Amino acid sequence: MQIPERLVEAVSNANHLAVLTGAGVSAESGVPTFRDAQTGLWAQYRPEDLATPGAFRRQPRLVWEWYAWRRELVARVAPNPAHLALAELQGRVPRLTLITQNVDGLHQRAGSRDVIELHGNLTRTKCFAENRVVDEWPPTDEVPPRCPRCGAHLRPDVVWFEESLPAEALTRAMAASADCEVFLCVGTSTVVYPAAELPFRALAAGAVVVEINPTSTPLTARAHHVLTAAAGVALPALLRALKRD
Numbered sequence: 001m002q003i004p005e006r007l008v009e010a011v012s013n014a015n016h017l018a019v020l021t022g023a024g025v026s027a028e029s030g031v032p033t034f035r036d037a038q039t040g041l042w043a044q045y046r047p048e049d050l051a052t053p054g055a056f057r058r059q060p061r062l063v064w065e066w067y068a069w070r071r072e073l074v075a076r077v078a079p080n081p082a083h084l085a086l087a088e089l090q091g092r093v094p095r096l097t098l099i100t101q102n103v104d105g106l107h108q109r110a111g112s113r114d115v116i117e118l119h120g121n122l123t124r125t126k127c128f129a130e131n132r133v134v135d136e137w138p139p140t141d142e143v144p145p146r147c148p149r150c151g152a153h154l155r156p157d158v159v160w161f162e163e164s165l166p167a168e169a170l171t172r173a174m175a176a177s178a179d180c181e182v183f184l185c186v187g188t189s190t191v192v193y194p195a196a197e198l199p200f201r202a203l204a205a206g207a208v209v210v211e212i213n214p215t216s217t218p219l220t221a222r223a224h225h226v227l228t229a230a231a232g233v234a235l236p237a238l239l240r241a242l243k244r245d
């Protein structure tokens with residue numbers, strides 16, 4: 001895949017590169033994107049109907065089992081060339097801020113450091129009442145299990161719709177978007193806020209904004225460069241071009 005020379009130059013000269021990733025970067029690992037996560041057993045549900053506090057209050061077992069299914073799926077897959085290229089890129093530029101909407105932990109497993117998880121991580125569990133992470137709990141047949149401290153239901157440590165994002169993560173992500181010279185927006189439909197605001201914030205701050213996605217999104221018309229390709233193809237190609245540069 002050919003990377004535009006102007007883009008290679010912009011990334012080569014950047015002191016600070018910010019990257020926002022969405023479910024599209026995990027697609028090539030075999031993790032369904034949020035929109036098509038509803039396969040088979042879950043086809044009858046809309047993610048927006050499962051990933052909310054109200055859904056959990058109404059049907060705690062169903063929501064817990066959906067995340068347990070996704071946790072088991074993620075445990076079985078491996079980072080793909082997109083994750084690996086971003087991890088290697090972090091060692092090739094002065095500063096790379098990796099911001100992800102994904103909850104699968106695959107960036108960290110690929111070797112990326114200091115990942116900003118805007119929407120949490122489904123491999124972590126927390127108490128629904130105390131909102132504090134619980135690392136272990138006594139074996140039980142009850143689904144969902146209960147907090148060993150207070151007895152409330154346990155839940156995945158992810159940000160559901162209508163829940164606020166972790167303040168520190170969002171602040172760091174907003175600051176990186178306003179400070180970077182180049183912003184890569186990879187594998188996201190750019191429709192879920194406030195994460196979707198980040199590439200537009202980078203645009204407003206004068207950064208070179210790049211979209212990597214096989215399909216168009218609300219960002220496509222505004223991006224300086226649009227690589228209409230899979231992340232697992234475009235990111236390794238960008239890395240190779242940088243090595244030649």
Ligand code: BV8
Pocket residue numbers: 021022023024025027028032033034035036051101102103119158159160161162163164165186187188189190191192193194195212213214215217229230231232
């Ligand atoms: C908030 C974690 C303040 C959980 C997720 C009305 C009422 C209440 C809220 C709202 C409202 N209207 C708007 C809102 C705000 C709402 C929102 O934005 N809604 C949208 C639907 C309009 N946002 C929120 O609620 C946020 N909180 O605003 O708090 C507040 C407080 C109280 C009341 C109101 C507001 C919280 C949002 C976080 C939700 N949690 N995930 C879980 O994973 O289970 S969001 C989830 O969906 C993902 O994390 C991701 O961010 C998002 C989109 O998922 P997908 O579409 O699957 O993934 P992605 O976007 O990444 O799309 C896949 C893309 O990849 C596609 O473009 C595809 O072309 C591309 N692709 C495919 N293959 C490849 C590829 N690209 C590259 N390579 C490939 N191989």
